[in-house]
Amino acid sequence: DTGVSQDPRHKITKRGQNVTFRCDPISEHNRLYWYRQTLGQGPEFLTYFQNEAQLEKSRLLSDRFSAERPKGSFSTLEIQRTEQGDSAMYLCASSHTETSGSRVDEQFFGPGTRLTVL
Amino acid sequence: SQQGEEDPQALSIQEGENATMNCSYKTSINNLQWYRQNSGRGLVHLILIRSNEREKHSGRLRVTLDTSKKSSSLLITASRAADTASYFCATDARNSGGYQKVTFGTGTKLQVIP
Numbered sequence: 019d020t021g022v023s024q025d026p027r028h029k030i031t032k033r034g035q036n037v038t039f040r041c042d043p044i045s046e047h048n049r050l051y052w053y054r055q056t057l058g059q060g061p062e063f064l065t066y067f068q069n070e071a072q073l074e075k076s077r078l079l080s081d082r083f084s085a086e087r088p089k090g091s092f093s094t095l096e097i098q099r100t101e102q103g104d105s106a107m108y109l110c111a112s113s114h115t116e117t118s119g120s121r122v123d124e125q126f127f128g129p130g131t132r133l134t135v136l
Numbered sequence: 137s138q139q140g141e142e143d144p145q146a147l148s149i150q151e152g153e154n155a156t157m158n159c160s161y162k163t164s165i166n167n168l169q170w171y172r173q174n175s176g177r178g179l180v181h182l183i184l185i186r187s188n189e190r191e192k193h194s195g196r197l198r199v200t201l202d203t204s205k206k207s208s209s210l211l212i213t214a215s216r217a218a219d220t221a222s223y224f225c226a227t228d229a230r231n232s233g234g235y236q237k238v239t240f241g242t243g244t245k246l247q248v249i250p
Binding site for chain 2 (some may be wrong): 049051059061062063066073111125126128129132
């Protein structure tokens with residue numbers, strides 16, 4: 019399967035703990051996105067990378083959140099000192115775009131990581 | 137904030153009928169995408185329509201885009217029970233810094249009754 023994969027699929031943690039999620043995009047895709055989705059809502063953009071460069075971060079991404087894509091391939095999203103409000107589905111997506119960024123193709127999503135903070 | 141607003145929020149139809157969902161947005165876009173999401177699952181890409189296109193087809197799906205009205209519609213013809221899912225539109229634009237900005241709508245929950 020050459021789609022987007024995410025690990026773990028489910029994570030239950032206690033408030034105050036740190037958690038880290040991993041996303042492996044489709045190999046030839048140069049853009050990688052993180053979203054958060056709560057029940058009954060559409061995904062909310064968190065951040066995205068072009069290759070290893072983090073180009074944009076949402077204001078939703080507080081200082082407790084950090085994302086990396088060190089080699090331009092897989093990415094990690096870390097949440098420090100988790101709060102109950104962080105409980106959500108965290109979705110990763112990847113896409114291909116021309117270097118100039120003038121044409122962006124569709125995003126392919128992974129299955130998501132469901133985080134529950136107790 | 138959600139740029140896209142889908143209408144209706146929920147839709148229930150009989151198998152074989154057509155389903156139409158609408159999406160309105162507020163700013164200029166590069167493209168608009170429609171996704172399907174089954175309960176508790178990831179999103180599946182359906183169709184991407186660029187700002188210079190007015191209509192696209194894919195199988196039983198037909199998408200229109202009216203940039204003057206800042207709206208799009210997704211038509212599913214001859215619906216099947218397996219089409220039961222939530223459908224989201226997502227607009228792809230550039231923010232004030234020139235970076236890509238993807239904004240999802242609130243979704244339409246479609247139920248197709250066998």
